[in-house]
Amino acid sequence: MVEFFSLPLRPPTDKDERPDTLPVEIAQINNQWGSFREVNEDVLRAGITKQKKPDATPLEEAEEEPTELDATERREQLYKRRLEITQFAVKAHQETMLALDFISLLLSKHSPRQAETSMSPLLKQLAPLGSLGSDLVNAPPRTEATLKDIATVSRGWRMQSFNAVSNKLLNAATRLNREIDSETKYWNEVIAVKDKGWKVCRHPRVRQALAVRYGFIEATPAFRDRGLASLQRSNDGSLVLDQGLMPTSARYVRVQVKQGQQKWASSKPTGTIANESDPIEARILQARDSVFEEELFHELVREARALASCGVTTRENLISIPVADETEIMLDLVDVDGHDSHSQEAFLRENDSIADGFAHGIRVMLCFAHRQNLRRRTQIPRPLTTARPPIPEYHLLRPALAYLQHMTLVRSLEAYFSDIYTVLRSAGLDLPPWNLQTCVGWPVGSVGNSTQSLEALVGKFLRPVESVFSGDLLTPHGSFSVTIRTNFSAVPLGSIYEVSFQLPTVSHLKTPNRVGLREEAEAAITHVLLLDVVSAIASGPISAAPGKTEQQNWVPIYPHLGELLLPHSHPERHKKMKVTLTRHDMAVTTYLVNSIDGVGRGVQELRMQDAGAHVCKFPRSSSESSLDQGSEALMDFVAEEARQQSRM
Amino acid sequence: MHELLLFASVPVHQHHELLQQLAGLTAMQPRHALERRLVYKAFRKPGLNTGRVGGSQDLQQANAADLQRVNKMLNGGMFYTQVVGPVSEKDFAAAPVKVTASELDSDTQMAGMELSNPSASVQADTAATYDFDRQPWKLDFRDIPEAATRSAVTTRVMASAALPRGNIEPSMNAWGYGFVTEYVVEGDIFIHNDIVIFLHRVLHYPSDEKEPREPRRSLPSLKKMAPLEKTGSYVLQASIAVQDGSNQETMKTASQHLLGLREQLKSAVRLEPADRLSLDTRAK
Numbered sequence: 037m038v039e040f041f042s043l044p045l046r047p048p049t050d051k052d053e054r055p056d057t058l059p060v061e062i063a064q065i066n067n068q069w070g071s072f073r074e075v076n077e078d079v080l081r082a083g084i085t086k087q088k089k090p091d092a093t094p095l096e097e098a099e100e101e102p103t104e105l106d107a108t109e110r111r112e113q114l115y116k117r118r119l120e121i122t123q124f125a126v127k128a129h130q131e132t133m134l135a136l137d138f139i140s141l142l143l144s145k146h147s148p149r150q151a152e153t154s155m156s157p158l159l160k161q162l163a164p165l166g167s168l169g170s171d172l173v174n175a176p177p178r179t180e181a182t183l184k185d186i187a188t189v190s191r192g193w194r195m196q197s198f199n200a201v202s203n204k205l206l207n208a209a210t211r212l213n214r215e216i217d218s219e220t221k222y223w224n225e226v227i228a229v230k231d232k233g234w235k236v237c238r239h240p241r242v243r244q245a246l247a248v249r250y251g252f253i254e255a256t257p258a259f260r261d262r263g264l265a266s267l268q269r270s271n272d273g274s275l276v277l278d279q280g281l282m283p284t285s286a287r288y289v290r291v292q293v294k295q296g297q298q299k300w301a302s303s304k305p306t307g308t309i310a311n312e313s314d315p316i317e318a319r320i321l322q323a324r325d326s327v328f329e330e331e332l333f334h335e336l337v338r339e340a341r342a343l344a345s346c347g348v349t350t351r352e353n354l355i356s357i358p359v360a361d362e363t364e365i366m367l368d369l370v371d372v373d374g375h376d377s378h379s380q381e382a383f384l385r386e387n388d389s390i391a392d393g394f395a396h397g398i399r400v401m402l403c404f405a406h407r408q409n410l411r412r413r414t415q416i417p418r419p420l421t422t423a424r425p426p427i428p429e430y431h432l433l434r435p436a437l438a439y440l441q442h443m444t445l446v447r448s449l450e451a452y453f454s455d456i457y458t459v460l461r462s463a464g465l466d467l468p469p470w471n472l473q474t475c476v477g478w479p480v481g482s483v484g485n486s487t488q489s490l491e492a493l494v495g496k497f498l499r500p501v502e503s504v505f506s507g508d509l510l511t512p513h514g515s516f517s518v519t520i521r522t523n524f525s526a527v528p529l530g531s532i533y534e535v536s537f538q539l540p541t542v543s544h545l546k547t548p549n550r551v552g553l554r555e556e557a558e559a560a561i562t563h564v565l566l567l568d569v570v571s572a573i574a575s576g577p578i579s580a581a582p583g584k585t586e587q588q589n590w591v592p593i594y595p596h597l598g599e600l601l602l603p604h605s606h607p608e609r610h611k612k613m614k615v616t617l618t619r620h621d622m623a624v625t626t627y628l629v630n631s632i633d634g635v636g637r638g639v640q641e642l643r644m645q646d647a648g649a650h651v652c653k654f655p656r657s658s659s660e661s662s663l664d665q666g667s668e669a670l671m672d673f674v675a676e677e678a679r680q681q682s683r684m
Numbered sequence: 685m686h687e688l689l690l691f692a693s694v695p696v697h698q699h700h701e702l703l704q705q706l707a708g709l710t711a712m713q714p715r716h717a718l719e720r721r722l723v724y725k726a727f728r729k730p731g732l733n734t735g736r737v738g739g740s741q742d743l744q745q746a747n748a749a750d751l752q753r754v755n756k757m758l759n760g761g762m763f764y765t766q767v768v769g770p771v772s773e774k775d776f777a778a779a780p781v782k783v784t785a786s787e788l789d790s791d792t793q794m795a796g797m798e799l800s801n802p803s804a805s806v807q808a809d810t811a812a813t814y815d816f817d818r819q820p821w822k823l824d825f826r827d828i829p830e831a832a833t834r835s836a837v838t839t840r841v842m843a844s845a846a847l848p849r850g851n852i853e854p855s856m857n858a859w860g861y862g863f864v865t866e867y868v869v870e871g872d873i874f875i876h877n878d879i880v881i882f883l884h885r886v887l888h889y890p891s892d893e894k895e896p897r898e899p900r901r902s903l904p905s906l907k908k909m910a911p912l913e914k915t916g917s918y919v920l921q922a923s924i925a926v927q928d929g930s931n932q933e934t935m936k937t938a939s940q941h942l943l944g945l946r947e948q949l950k951s952a953v954r955l956e957p958a959d960r961l962s963l964d965t966r967a968k
């Protein structure tokens with residue numbers, strides 16, 4: 037500035053209306069003058085003189101005092117000064133911009149992009165980028181000492197840089213070595229997994245990761261998608277099987293058979309427990325088994341709900357299936373290393389085979405269902421409609437249930453037959469033995485290994501189970517057969533008995549084709565056997581009493597009630613025989629009746645007072661045998677009775 | 685019933701690779717298929733009375749509508765139709781003379797007898813009989829693809845029906861169809877959800893034979909059959925059938941499925957809708 041002229045550029049400060057409070061002022065004084073403690077006379081005097089001294093010369097302050105200029109002149113002066121200031125500012129700006137352009141142009145040779153941003157458009161038009169170079173000309177001569185210094189310093193720098201570089205390279209080399217080692221290990225393991233036959237693919241969601249597919253491609257979509265785990269690399273290069281949110285512990289479907297108070301559990305599936313230290317193969321296998329078991333349980337629950345009408349109940353994690361009278365099967369999903377499995381050891385192990393068989397059975401059926409899915413999937417699909425056909429539940433429990441129920445019924449009927457045959461044989465009746473053919477149509481022994489024959493084999497288990505009891509009767513050409521058919525694959529669920537027989541002597545007899553209840557079936561068989569016994573007695577030759585020539589025969593008057601009659605010439609000496617047959621015993625009673633008119637039974641039947649009722653019971657107990665007549669067999673008893681009659 | 689389609693051309697060198705890719709995609713083994721395809725053309729029977737002559741006042745409304753429909757069917761557009769019969773590879777190996785001999789055999793012998801007689805069945809196997817009289821057939825009708833569909837798939841009306849076995853010539857003639865020509869399609873079928881993927885090519889009968897006027901009763905050796913496309917390239921056809929073509933939602937779902945498949949196969953082949961007029965089945 038040429039002249040000293042101060043222009044208030046800042047806004048004038050308003051005087052505070054209120055004076056500062058005393059503490060503020062004290063603080064200000066403290067700040068400005070120092071502590072009050074140091075104030076004494078000398079200091080104050082020195083201060084006063086100091087203040088006075090500058091007072092002597094201040095020109096500016098004197099000038100600041102308003103000079104006596106009139107207003108217009110003052111304004112003009114103000115405008116002039118302002119114009120000058122503006123001109124100065126513009127000039128300074130121009131020079132700065134020129135300098136900026138210059139520097140930008142100079143720099144544009146080295147970093148054109150950056151320099152271009154700070155160049156003015158005019159310069160850009162005038163001079164192309166990088167058209168200005170710079171060089172050092174006429175470098176000032178350096179002394180030898182300086183040159184030496186520079187050489188030393190640069191050598192030092194160079195050494196240092198070389199050191200740093202070599203360190204870095206060595207570090208990189210070791211790191212790369214380590215990486216190579218771990219990568220080699222990783223890829224070797226991946227290849228080992230692939231060589232074992234597992235399907236290794238890129239993870240569908242994480243693009244950079246590899247994944248191994250171990251799940252079952254025909255499973256329900258939820259479980260099919262879970263059969264995929266990514267193969268992560270740990271720091272040392274070993275494979276880590278990352279199954280996401282899936283529980284890592286191995287689980288399996290445990291089958292427990294409860295009979296009364298006793299419980300038997302199926303054995304654990306073998307070879308599925310794998311620790312972190314185990315080879316990757318074992319872990320993949322465990323993951324596969326787990327996903328299979330979980331799918332199995334899921335499908336079991338689904339099927340169990342459909343079987344609710346058969347008394348199957350499901351709880352959160354337990355399916356309980358009543359099989360027969362006392363037997364109940366319980367299925368649950370448990371950890372392989374669950375602690376409660378030890379307590380199972382205490383139970384008897386003899387019935388394990390049922391539990392184990394059941395466990396194997398449901399797994400085989402699930403695999404079969406998978407194959408059926410594949411078959412269904414590869415057929416030409418039906419035309420697209422809005423309603424998709426629902427996927428039916430798999431048949432996992434049903435075949436096993438059908439078999440168990442069937443075998444219970446077969447065994448009970450078998451016991452029944454052996455009981456009643458024992459009774460009949462104890463009476464000396466020579467019944468031909470009965471035959472039992474269990475599970476007709478099921479192949480015995482090994483079948484072929486081909487897929488088709490195996491599938492046909494499993495397919496057989498889905499059909500109704502059939503067992504046939506058959507035998508001949510005492511009556512010539514008489515025979516009976518009882519077929520038990522258990523069907524759980526289609527409604528109506530459950531078992532039926534088909535009883536049929538051939539009894540030539542009772543021609544009008546109709547076979548009760550289908551019987552639903554066990555008691556009814558047993559009653560039907562008992563009835564047939566009773567009829568058979570009656571017809572056997574009737575056809576049996578009775579040696580006539582000595583002195584009589586006419587041949588006498590027991591006449592079956594009411595065979596369905598087991599009643600026979602031995603007619604006598606005297607109307608009051610007819611002899612009647614009543615045969616009763618139950619499962620555990622057979623009784624033959626003879627007595628005299630006097631009113632044979634076709635209704636000679638029940639209330640109308642007039643029993644003689646001294647009917648001389650003879651009772652013969654089979655099988656004979658040791659106490660009874662002494663009381664009785666001592667005849668050994670039924671036929672002897674019958675013949676004896678006839679003889680007594682003829683003597684009368 | 686409607687059919688939605690996409691096509692792609694597959695050069696012969698890519699065929700094997702594509703088979704493997706499709707097997708991986710669909711997670712199934714290819715099902716090899718050989719089909720005889722007989723082309724029939726509808727003709728207007730001479731002397732067919734089409735007009736309604738008097739007495740139609742009695743006809744009830746429903747009957748009239750029926751009659752109208754039948755008339756429309758009879759006098760509507762004429763179409764080419766195909767009769768498709770699946771055959772197996774060993775049907776081709778049979779020499780013509782032996783075929784006639786075995787045909788005579790099978791005339792005198794019931795099918796069940798062959799099974800009961802092992803020596804005969806062995807002989808039949810070695811002779812590789814082709815029994816034309818037991819050949820199953822299927823009538824396939826395809827309409828010309830719908831015009832001006834905005835979607836990127838070919839859509840056409842289709843129908844198919846089973847025909848009696850054996851010689852279908854009399855029945856087809858009776859229905860007003862005349863035999864035009866026949867060819868063989870060989871290829872592999874994959875199923876991908878609702879989509880049927882058929883990778884096939886058309887084979888022509890040897891040209892030295894005289895073109896017969898009716899379906900062949902015997903088949904030449906498969907090796908002698910020449911592909912229609914000289915380079916032997918294949919056609920990839922992805923199709924999806926829709927029961928109710930008027931249901932927009934189902935049609936949309938179906939075309940979305942097809943387009944999804946196109947995306948999946950993008951790196952291998954380019955599935956595209958076909959030229960509409962090249963699939964014209966109308967008889968002119």
